[in-house]
Amino acid sequence: MDYKQYTFVGWVAIINAITTIPILVFNIALEQVARHWIGVNPILMLSMGIIILVDTFLYYKFRELLNRRYNFHETDTIILLIILGNILIGSFNIIGYMIPPILMIMKILILVSFVPFGIFFIVFAVQLLKLENDLYGFLKPYAYTTIAVGVCVATVILFVFGVLIGVAAGLMQGLIFLKSAEEVEFV
Numbered sequence: 001m002d003y004k005q006y007t008f009v010g011w012v013a014i015i016n017a018i019t020t021i022p023i024l025v026f027n028i029a030l031e032q033v034a035r036h037w038i039g040v041n042p043i044l045m046l047s048m049g050i051i052i053l054v055d056t057f058l059y060y061k062f063r064e065l066l067n068r069r070y071n072f073h074e075t076d077t078i079i080l081l082i083i084l085g086n087i088l089i090g091s092f093n094i095i096g097y098m099i100p101p102i103l104m105i106m107k108i109l110i111l112v113s114f115v116p117f118g119i120f121f122i123v124f125a126v127q128l129l130k131l132e133n134d135l136y137g138f139l140k141p142y143a144y145t146t147i148a149v150g151v152c153v154a155t156v157i158l159f160v161f162g163v164l165i166g167v168a169a170g171l172m173q174g175l176i177f178l179k180s181a182e183e184v185e186f187v
Contacts, residue, residue: 003181008163009061010177016054017170022164024048044097051080052090056083062173065180070129085117112170118154118162122147142172 052126066072089110096106097138125146131139146169155163 006065006181009058010174010181011179013058013126013170013174016058017167020163020167020170021148023051042097045094048090048093048097052087055086058170058173059083059086063175065177066128066131069180070131070133072133074130075124075125078120078127079186080122081119082117083115085120089113089117098141114153114159115154118150118152119152121153123150125150126145135176138172138176138179142169142176145169 027044027047030047059079059082063076066075070127092106092110092113096103097164125143128146133139144167149162149166149169152158152160152165168187
């Protein structure tokens with residue numbers, strides 16, 4: 001990736017992190033409205049689709065950064081599992097919105113999926129700690145924050161705290177990309 005790509009991905013990560021909580025609140029409010037007006041479901045599906053695309057893009061680009069910049073492949077498989085888990089959980093949501101009678105079943109599947117999804121984050125962070133580069137001072141804070149996210153998601157009942165901690169992890173991921181852009185610019 002070049003300077004512009006790193007900068008773009010960095011800002012996408014930061015905007016994604018900053019908008020996580022407002023989008024979550026917006027979607028929860030829309031779900032309440034959807035109970036009374038079925039026309040809201042396409043908005044929820046679109047919102048979920050965008051979230052899936054952005055998260056997939058960010059993890060794919062982070063894997064690319066680790067591979068190309070640091071020749072680090074320890075996290076390749078787990079990042080793929082995180083991407084697949086993200087798509088699966090998002091798909092459960094979308095299917096539930098498309099077919100309202102099975103929405104509750106989909107929500108239960110989502111809750112059950114949180115356990116392995118949280119474990120994926122923990123494994124990712126532990127593997128990431130093997131990276132010899134300190135990612136501009138963000139390696140340990142990003143990895144430990146990601147472990148905390150994983151623990152919160154895996155326990156299910158602490159999911160909301162995982163979302164809040166995930167904002168910090170997303171901001172750090174964005175800063176890693178922006179710092180990478182600075183390094184490309186001056187090399």
